[in-house]
Amino acid sequence: MYFLHRIKKIILQGLQLDAEVKAQESSYYTTTQTVNKGMLKRTIFIDKVDVIGMISYIERDIVPNLKTTYKKQSKEYVFKSNEMFFSFLINEKDLRITIHIADYGPLGDKKGIDQIEFWTESKVDDIPDLLTTLKLFAKQMK
Numbered sequence: 609m610y611f612l613h614r615i616k617k618i619i620l621q622g623l624q625l626d627a628e629v630k631a632q633e634s635s636y637y638t639t640t641q642t643v644n645k646g647m648l649k650r651t652i653f654i655d656k657v658d659v660i661g662m663i664s665y666i667e668r669d670i671v672p673n674l675k676t677t678y679k680k681q682s683k684e685y686v687f688k689s690n691e692m693f694f695s696f697l698i699n700e701k702d703l704r705i706t707i708h709i710a711d712y713g714p715l716g717d718k719k720g721i722d723q724i725e726f727w728t729e730s731k732v733d734d735i736p737d738l739l740t741t742l743k744l745f746a747k748q749m750k
Contacts, residue, residue: 621655621656621750622658623654623659623742624651625652625709626649627649627651627652628648628649629724630648652691656749658692659749663742665685666687666735666738666742669685674703677700677701678701680700682699684698690710692707692710693707693708695708696732702729704727705727705729705735706725707725707726709724711723
């Protein structure tokens with residue numbers, strides 16, 4: 609009972625990212641750690657300082673360059689936090705968002721951090737909506 613009482617006093621002040629990813633072949637993962645047909649569920653938390661940094665990064669580096677193209681060149685804009693690596697790549701006329709999140713395992717106790725990677729080209733146009741949502745979340749954080 610004392611332990612639960614102490615937990616109730618913890619206030620998280622950040623953004624939670626939940627992800628389901630396909631399990632890789634590894635002795636580390638067991639069938640009890642998978643959900644939905646071999647998918648693993650992972651959660652990371654990004655604190656308020658990093659959320660504000662990410663908002664600045666999106667406003668400064670991504671939104672102004674959503675229509676940028678290059679001829680035989682590319683440019684990459686990167687945001688890093690302890691838990692996440694967010695990249696916006698312009699490769700000539702193609703745009704791509706890539707997110708790497710740290711995978712500490714289902715209990716957060718895994719030694720040696722693996723990375724889980726997500727990327728998309730089709731959702732780049734949704735970045736302004738993501739920015740609006742992040743700003744709303746940031747206003748609600750204490």
